[in-house]
Amino acid sequence: MICRVCDSTNLTTAVDLGVQPWANHFLKPPDVGREPVYPLRVVLCAQCGTAQLDYTVPKETMFADHTYLSGTTKTLSDHFRDVAKKVDGRFFANRPRKAMLDIGSNDGTQLQHYRDLGYEILGVEPAKLPSEIANNAGLTTVRAFFNADTARSIGRKFEVINASGVFFHLEELHSVTDGIRISLAADGVFVIQFLYMKRIVENDAFDQIYHEHLLYYNVRTLDKLLRRHGLALFDAELSPIHGGSIIAFATHAERANPSERLKAFGRAEDEAGANTLEWYFAFQQRIAERKTENLAFLRGCRAAGKRVYGLGAPVKGNTLLNYYGIGPDLIECLTERNPHRRGLIAPGSHIPVKIEDELTAPPDVYYVLAWNFKTEILARNQDLIAKGVEFFFPVNPKEI
Numbered sequence: 001m002i003c004r005v006c007d008s009t010n011l012t013t014a015v016d017l018g019v020q021p022w023a024n025h026f027l028k029p030p031d032v033g034r035e036p037v038y039p040l041r042v043v044l045c046a047q048c049g050t051a052q053l054d055y056t057v058p059k060e061t062m063f064a065d066h067t068y069l070s071g072t073t074k075t076l077s078d079h080f081r082d083v084a085k086k087v088d089g090r091f092f093a094n095r096p097r098k099a100m101l102d103i104g105s106n107d108g109t110q111l112q113h114y115r116d117l118g119y120e121i122l123g124v125e126p127a128k129l130p131s132e133i134a135n136n137a138g139l140t141t142v143r144a145f146f147n148a149d150t151a152r153s154i155g156r157k158f159e160v161i162n163a164s165g166v167f168f169h170l171e172e173l174h175s176v177t178d179g180i181r182i183s184l185a186a187d188g189v190f191v192i193q194f195l196y197m198k199r200i201v202e203n204d205a206f207d208q209i210y211h212e213h214l215l216y217y218n219v220r221t222l223d224k225l226l227r228r229h230g231l232a233l234f235d236a237e238l239s240p241i242h243g244g245s246i247i248a249f250a251t252h253a254e255r256a257n258p259s260e261r262l263k264a265f266g267r268a269e270d271e272a273g274a275n276t277l278e279w280y281f282a283f284q285q286r287i288a289e290r291k292t293e294n295l296a297f298l299r300g301c302r303a304a305g306k307r308v309y310g311l312g313a314p315v316k317g318n319t320l321l322n323y324y325g326i327g328p329d330l331i332e333c334l335t336e337r338n339p340h341r342r343g344l345i346a347p348g349s350h351i352p353v354k355i356e357d358e359l360t361a362p363p364d365v366y367y368v369l370a371w372n373f374k375t376e377i378l379a380r381n382q383d384l385i386a387k388g389v390e391f392f393f394p395v396n397p398k399e400i
């Protein structure tokens with residue numbers, strides 16, 4: 001393969017998680033055991049340092065029917081509101097007319113926060129269910145994959161363009177980035193929110209690696225991509241969302257004046273070796289050790305007759321369950337608040353999903369797959385903790 005960012009052919013396997021089903025494909029009972037599996041491997045480009053998957057599940061398979069809704073968690077919705085306020089206050093507070101484009105706008109959660117601030121809004125979202133939810137709520141959403149053609153057909157410029165998470169799963173990376181340049185006003189700001197690969201590795205949060213996430217950026221590597229398309233970063237900050245995300249700010253390259261904190265991110269990456277193979281090899285070794293520890297914990301629970309439920313059925317949880325080789329013998333079910341997952345079964349592990357409100361009794365142990373919501377989860381389960389229910393976190397993110 002060639003590097004998705006710089007076209008180099010000098011790529012080396014950095015992290016190998018074996019073969020896994022597409023993690024977002026929660027199964028209906030007749031499909032159990034028939035889900036296809038694909039290699040899940042991160043390779044590193046020797047030329048530009050970008051970590052990426054070397055196998056692509058076709059995007060039509062990946063995004064046609066996904067059931068993730070960003071509005072379902074309060075933490076994420078609050079975060080989107082805070083980002084919208086911050087961006088508006090910093091860049092466009094005094095502008096009477098302003099427009100915002102959200103790429104991969106999901107159910108419109110981010111659009112709504114910008115509309116509340118007086119923006120004209122437009123979402124672009126390929127998935128059927130979330131785009132329908134957004135349109136039904138009056139949050140204008142085009143059901144499409146965003147790329148340069150989509151940008152031309154939209155035919156207007158935006159003061160703010162937002163992309164949250166989507167920069168991980170863009171197959172048409174160069175066309176999308178061109179589209180952003182085309183759609184960005186001359187003094188516009190492109191706000192990119194992405195999982196920070198340096199932090200994923202520091203947290204041993206390998207579950208963030210799954211087929212939808214084709215690319216794993218650090219600040220240095222993202223800037224290289226943007227510069228290929230006439231854009232450049234000028235600022236970045238770390239946020240606790242998903243256990244460690246970057247909110248990066250980019251604009252047209254000729255206007256981008258890098259902030260001190262942006263430069264500090266680059267220096268920290270260089271000092272850690274965060275864009276080198278050795279860094280990833282050490283990561284692979286640590287996650288193999290985590291596997292041994294986690295299986296020992298779960299087998300200990302089983303031997304003691306404790307009932308263990310998974311808390312949350314996030315997409316990333318499937319990477320963790322399948323790399324560890326955990327099945328229904330160790331975790332009885334996954335509890336989930338999203339009612340669209342009722343009756344479904346996790347791919348690979350074949351652990352059934354149950355809806356949280358419909359449980360009759362709590363288990364002895366919650367194995368928390370949605371570990372990135374640790375604070376929220378502990379806060380809303382104080383009564384269970386008081387009754388002796390244990391909450392085990394397979395990943396413990398560093399404080400931000």
Ligand SMILES: [Zn+2]
Pocket residue numbers: 003004005006007008045046047048049050
């Ligand atoms: Zn490259």
